[in-house]
Structure formats: structure tokens, C-alpha cells
Amino acid sequence: MHTTILVTGATGNVGREVVTQLAVIDGDLRVRAGVHSLIKGENLKRLPDVEIVEIDFKNRESLHAAFTHVDKLFLITPFAEDQIEMAKILVDEAKKTGVKHIVKLSAMGADAEPGIQLGRWHREIEKYIEESGIAYTFLRPALFMQNLENFNSESIKKEGKFYMSTGDGEIGYIDTRDIAAAAVEVLTSEGHEGKSYDLTGPEALSNYDVAQIMTEVLGRKVSYVDVPEENAREAMKQQGMPEKLADALLELHGVYRSGYSNEVNDEVQSLIGRKPHSFRQFMMDYKDCFM
Ligand SMILES: NC(=O)c1ccc[n+]([C@@H]2O[C@H](COP(=O)([O-])OP(=O)(O)OC[C@H]3O[C@@H](n4cnc5c(N)ncnc54)[C@H](OP(=O)(O)O)[C@@H]3O)[C@@H](O)[C@H]2O)c1
Known part of the structure; x- marks a missing residue:
């Protein structure tokens, strides 16, 4: 049985790197890159076996094809005023289509109380994912x-x-290459459900x-x-x-x-087996x- 992974924000700093690293993994993995514009996603086309799908987080209609048969979602939303609304749309679609695991790119300090606004936005999305009932992992770089x-x-x-x-x-x-390596590890190995990693x-x-x-x-x-x-x-x-x-x-x-x-910790090294x-x-x- 193959596993299909959808990466959103696939032309951004972390998404692009995650798709690139996933593309070279041998095995029964299908990688789908969710891009906002096909032109920006042009570079991803040279990667082996990566399927490019056009999605607009603000348009539920555009998500249907991208989410078909997806097992795992790497959820990246941009730093934008309506990031919470966009993320909720993605989580709703994931639930509707039976996604089994959401790995969310969050931010360091998202769990701090009372924390700062940026962290609280991420935490609100994290809570929405927790409440969805879908298995999750949060990466907080x-x-x-x-x-x-x-x-x-x-x-x-x-x-x-x-x-x-x-x-x-x-x-x-x-380095975003290390965040991506950690994401790839979480997306392709067992035992990360319900966990958060400060990177x-x-x-x-x-x-x-x-x-x-x-x-x-x-x-x-x-x-x-x-x-x-x-x-x-x-x-x-x-x-x-x-x-x-x-x-x-x-x-x-x-x-x-x-x-x-x-703060400096060794969570990246524990996940990927080398120093960041x-x-x-x-x-x-x-x-x-x-x-
Ligand atoms: N930068 C930091 O130091 C830092 C640190 C910790 C956490 N973070 C978090 O990391 C996340 C951002 O990650 P990043 O830097 O990898 O992203 P990014 O480079 O800002 O890229 C965002 C991606 O989202 C896509 N996108 C934007 N609007 C969209 C829409 N309506 N529909 C579909 N796709 C859309 C963009 O495509 P287009 O360009 O084509 O619109 C792009 O691929 C944020 O949540 C931020 O809070 C950032």
C-alpha cells in the first residue's frame, strides 16, 4: 500500500524543501505538492514523481482534487491576517476526505501562556486540529x-x-533544510502522533x-x-x-x-540523527x- 502525502505551501521556504526531500525517498510514497500558482510551482516539476496540484486555501472548491486519497497532510499556511481561516478550511477538508495524520508547521512558543500574538494564532490552529480527531504532530521552529x-x-x-x-x-x-528534514522524518516514520517538537x-x-x-x-x-x-x-x-x-x-x-x-535544544538531532x-x-x- 502506498502513502500519499500532500504538502501545502509547497513553493514556500519550508514546503519547497519538504517536497524536494520527500521526492528522493525510495518506497511507496506519493508526493503531492499543493501550489498557489502553477507558474511558481514550475521548479517542482523537475522532481521525480511529484504531482503538482493547484490550490487556493480561501477557495474550498479548489481543494477537492488535491485532497483525494491523501493519507498525510503537511499543513503550511502563510504569515497572513487570515491564516487561521485558511488553516481551518484545510483541516475541514482533511476531515471530510479521511486524512489520517496532519503535521502542522507551527512556531516556537505557540504553547506559551499567555504568549504572544503570533504564537496564539498558531495555537488556535493547533487546537482546531486537536479537536478534529485527526492524528497530529506540531513542528514549532x-x-x-x-x-x-x-x-x-x-x-x-x-x-x-x-x-x-x-x-x-x-x-x-x-535552517529550513533542517525543519524539512524533521518534517520528512515525522511524515515517514511511526510514533509521532500527538507530539510537538520545538525545533x-x-x-x-x-x-x-x-x-x-x-x-x-x-x-x-x-x-x-x-x-x-x-x-x-x-x-x-x-x-x-x-x-x-x-x-x-x-x-x-x-x-x-x-x-x-x-533556547537551543537537540530535538532536530534526535529526530534526524545528525546535527542541524x-x-x-x-x-x-x-x-x-x-x-
Ligand atoms: N519565517 C520564520 O522565521 C518562521 C519561524 C517560525 C514559524 N514560521 C511559520 O512558518 C509559516 C510559513 O512557512 P514558510 O516560510 O515556509 O512559508 P512561505 O515561504 O511564506 O510560503 C507560504 C506558502 O503558502 C502559499 N500560499 C499563500 N497563500 C495561499 C493561498 N491562498 N492558497 C494556497 N497557497 C497559498 C504560498 O504560495 P504563493 O507564494 O504562490 O502565494 C507559499 O507557497 C508561517 O505559519 C509562519 O508563522 C515562520
Whole structure:
């Protein structure tokens, strides 16, 4: 009997990597990549035996084909104002179509009480999954190393600087390739039902440490600029970020600044049997993105 795994958000940071890693596993596995737009999913087509399906989380009609005969769902929703509504639609469809296991990409601190807004949004989705009666596993990663590529590489290339408002707080930055490896393990082996995993990288680094490692790997000076909260808010506003999301991000940055997010654990290693990538290794692998 084969197992069919549907990955949503399959063109995003983690989803793309999960599909790529699942695609090379031998065995009776069918991998279905749920993409928002077929054009963005074009790159996934070169992967062996990956079926691409177009889905829109906001449109229940679009989910039917994607969910047909799915055994396991890797549920990723974007950082968006309506993420809870989108996730609930996916869980409802999973229930309707008999999905047996949902693995949800959540966030570190989702279970903290009272926690912060970002975590509470994730926890609300987690609770909805728990109440669905479907077996579940929650992956709760720390901040992604790849954010630096996505959001900061332009200013690093142009000015040799990156801007954040995290002070000198240390963060357990994690590589999305390791989150994906943990997800693949959970999706393809037994015994993870009802469990939550807090996933961190191997070391807690402040953004000053990050800048120092970037300087050493790139061979030119990179500086971290600690931005006051008001300036960060203004920049987010200018980029068109909804106020609700900006508030949530700034609250998260406040947690980093206070040093409450410096946890480092060995859950990735326990799951995948090797150490997660260090930030230096990430920089060596992604060097070209910052040049
Ligand atoms: N970034 C971090 O440091 C961090 C840390 C911890 C947890 N997280 C959590 O990780 C999750 C995001 O994961 P990620 O960074 O891998 O995702 P991402 O790169 O932001 O990608 C989101 C994916 O969702 C798709 N999508 C967006 N709207 C959709 C819709 N209406 N219908 C169908 N697909 C849609 C996107 O496709 P299109 O691009 O084509 O729209 C994309 O493939 C969030 O829940 C976030 O809270 C992030």
C-alpha cells in the first residue's frame, strides 16, 4: 500500500524543501505538492514523481482534487491576517476526505501562556486540529536562517548592512533544510502522533554574531543595525504590511530583544540523527545570495 502525502505551501521556504526531500525517498510514497500558482510551482516539476496540484486555501472548491486519497497532510499556511481561516478550511477538508495524520508547521512558543500574538494564532490552529480527531504532530521552529536571504540580502549586497529591531538578544536560528528534514522524518516514520517538537538550530546567536559570521564568510564587512521599534514599524507600514501583522512581528522582536528566545535544544538531532546546520554552514551554502 502506498502513502500519499500532500504538502501545502509547497513553493514556500519550508514546503519547497519538504517536497524536494520527500521526492528522493525510495518506497511507496506519493508526493503531492499543493501550489498557489502553477507558474511558481514550475521548479517542482523537475522532481521525480511529484504531482503538482493547484490550490487556493480561501477557495474550498479548489481543494477537492488535491485532497483525494491523501493519507498525510503537511499543513503550511502563510504569515497572513487570515491564516487561521485558511488553516481551518484545510483541516475541514482533511476531515471530510479521511486524512489520517496532519503535521502542522507551527512556531516556537505557540504553547506559551499567555504568549504572544503570533504564537496564539498558531495555537488556535493547533487546537482546531486537536479537536478534529485527526492524528497530529506540531513542528514549532525558531526563527529561520533563510529569512536573512529573503528579507535582508538586498541591503547586505548594496550597503553591507542589515536592519532589525532585536537588540542584542540571542536567537536559536534554524535552517529550513533542517525543519524539512524533521518534517520528512515525522511524515515517514511511526510514533509521532500527538507530539510537538520545538525545533532550534545548534547555537543561540545575536544579530551582532550573525553579522560577524557573515563578515568572515563573505570576506567583507557586514553590520547589523539595531532599529528602534518606531522606525521598524514605519518601514513595515511603507512596505504595505497590515498593522495587525506589523504589531505581531514587533512583539516577536521585543521577545528576541529581551533574550527570551535563546533556547537551543537537540530535538532536530534526535529526530534526524545528525546535527542541524550551523549559521556558518548556512552562510557558506548561501554565500552567492549575499554577494
Ligand atoms: N519565517 C520564520 O522565521 C518562521 C519561524 C517560525 C514559524 N514560521 C511559520 O512558518 C509559516 C510559513 O512557512 P514558510 O516560510 O515556509 O512559508 P512561505 O515561504 O511564506 O510560503 C507560504 C506558502 O503558502 C502559499 N500560499 C499563500 N497563500 C495561499 C493561498 N491562498 N492558497 C494556497 N497557497 C497559498 C504560498 O504560495 P504563493 O507564494 O504562490 O502565494 C507559499 O507557497 C508561517 O505559519 C509562519 O508563522 C515562520
